Amino acid sequence: MAETRPNTVRLQRLVRAYRESAALMAAVELGVFTKLARGADTEEALIAALGLVPPNGERIVVACIGLGLIERHGDRLRLAPDVERFLVEGDAAYAGPWMLFTKPDWNEWGRLADHLRRPGPPVVDNKSVAEMTVEEARRYHRATYSIGLGAGRLFARQVDLSAARLMIDIGGGSGAYCIGACRANPELRAVVLDLPPVVEVARGFIAEHGLSDRIDAVACDFNKDAFPGGADVAVMASNLPMYGREQIAAVVAKAFGALKPGGSFHLVGEALNADRTGSADAAMWGLAQTLNASTGIAHSVTECVGYLNAAGFEAVGVEPFVPGVLERIHGHRPS
Ligand SMILES: C[S@@+](CC[C@H](N)C(=O)[O-])C[C@H]1O[C@@H](n2cnc3c(N)ncnc32)[C@H](O)[C@@H]1O
Structure with a gap:
């Protein structure tokens, strides 16, 4: 069998994965999933419900669809099953705060x-x-x-x-x-x-x-x-x-x-x-x-x-x- 030649697909996905993290965190912060769950279940309705300056609403909604967080079913939008269970604010299993837990580390x-190059021994506390x-x-x-x-x-x-x-x-x-x-x-x-x-x-x-x-x-x-x-x-x-x-x-x-x-x-x-x-x-x-x-x-x-x-x-x-x-x-x- 011919050996598969390596390409850059995996590396490109990894090197830009921070954009995907940012999209998910922003979607949680903007309440995108909660708004969809509460009735804004078409692309137009969801964009309108977000109330952002065009085309920002379109951008974040399309990003969520591209990431598989929101699914298209004909004209309707539906939350992916994990998003529906954990990212609708007000529901018992809402884990939005956990999605933002590591965000304070973002800049570092x-x-x-630079951190890896830092000299000096690690600190126990x-x-x-x-x-x-x-x-x-x-x-x-x-x-x-x-x-x-x-x-x-x-x-x-x-x-x-x-x-x-x-x-x-x-x-x-x-x-x-x-x-x-x-x-x-x-x-x-x-x-x-x-x-x-x-x-x-x-x-x-x-x-x-x-x-x-x-x-x-x-x-x-x-x-x-x-x-x-x-x-x-x-x-x-x-x-x-x-x-x-x-x-x-x-x-x-x-x-x-x-x-x-x-x-x-x-x-x-x-x-x-x-x-x-x-x-x-x-x-x-x-x-x-x-x-x-x-x-x-x-x-x-x-x-x-x-x-x-x-x-x-x-x-x-x-x-x-x-x-x-x-x-x-x-x-x-x-x-
Ligand atoms: C990620 S949280 C996990 C909390 C909990 N075990 C859970 O699973 O929900 C880590 C916890 O370890 C605690 N912790 C870390 N170092 C500690 C230490 N030296 N003494 C006591 N608690 C410590 C933190 O304050 C924090 O509450």
């Missing part, structure tokens, strides 16, 4: 090579969260909550917590995992461990669910402070690439110490596959840490299994959590 990605004000924590966690609530529900479906009485959530953010777990398991109590401004924000989310009597939020820098003991379950979710191998191994060992014998630990993270060939998404989360000059990297599932084994966990395994996005590496403290 344009200077990535991750600057993306270390000096956060309560207001910044609120913006950050409005975004994590908009996607985390679904992840919390998924965790409670995937992991049998029926016999558990105390769960700790290390770097628990908005409390989404504790909220999901406690709603599904009436006997469960939980503690969100996070940095002081985040704890204040988490308490608000917990109160919204009427769970303040069962979920506590406690200030704790997981690299420096002790964890409360006697837990049946410990979770650490979506902060894996923020720290290097030494820090993650130390946190996993501390989680082991916080668990009762027989208790389980779940590291839910953006991890590379065993041969470190992907996912691209996990690799990008690691690369993003360059902007923070942090110790963070993309860890592989094999490395994560190694952290759990080294800490003393047994029956260590890996499950896809959100396939292609998050893995769940889990183990038990021996009984």
Whole structure:
């Protein structure tokens, strides 16, 4: 068979992918998908509903169609199924804030090579969260909550917590995992461990669910402070690439110490596959840490299994959590 000659198609798509990101973010900010869902379902109607100076409305609508976010069906426009489920404001699963979560990094990605060339050792205190004000924590966690609530529900479906009485959530953010777990398991109590401004924000989310009597939020820098003991379950979710191998191994060992014998630990993270060939998404989360000059990297599932084994966990395994996005590496403290 004739060898296919390489062309530049893939490279061109990659090198201009930032335009696609910008189009999606702008569409969320302008409420394009919400307006369509609420009735502006022809090209003319949607352009008019946006109220932009011509031809800007046409440009963003055509871009969304070109990206497959909006589909044409005859004269009508329809949202793609993922857009319909997650990007219509006011709907339960609305994840618009999560779509804009990394936007503050936008300008610095344009200077990535300069950041990569920066001399000097990485800093353990991750600057993306270390000096956060309560207001910044609120913006950050409005975004994590908009996607985390679904992840919390998924965790409670995937992991049998029926016999558990105390769960700790290390770097628990908005409390989404504790909220999901406690709603599904009436006997469960939980503690969100996070940095002081985040704890204040988490308490608000917990109160919204009427769970303040069962979920506590406690200030704790997981690299420096002790964890409360006697837990049946410990979770650490979506902060894996923020720290290097030494820090993650130390946190996993501390989680082991916080668990009762027989208790389980779940590291839910953006991890590379065993041969470190992907996912691209996990690799990008690691690369993003360059902007923070942090110790963070993309860890592989094999490395994560190694952290759990080294800490003393047994029956260590890996499950896809959100396939292609998050893995769940889990183990038990021996009984
Ligand atoms: C992307 S958020 C994930 C939040 C939550 N686990 C979830 O999945 O919804 C990362 C969280 O880790 C927390 N975090 C990062 N470094 C921390 C540290 N050294 N000590 C405590 N929390 C930390 C952040 O404040 C933030 O809440």
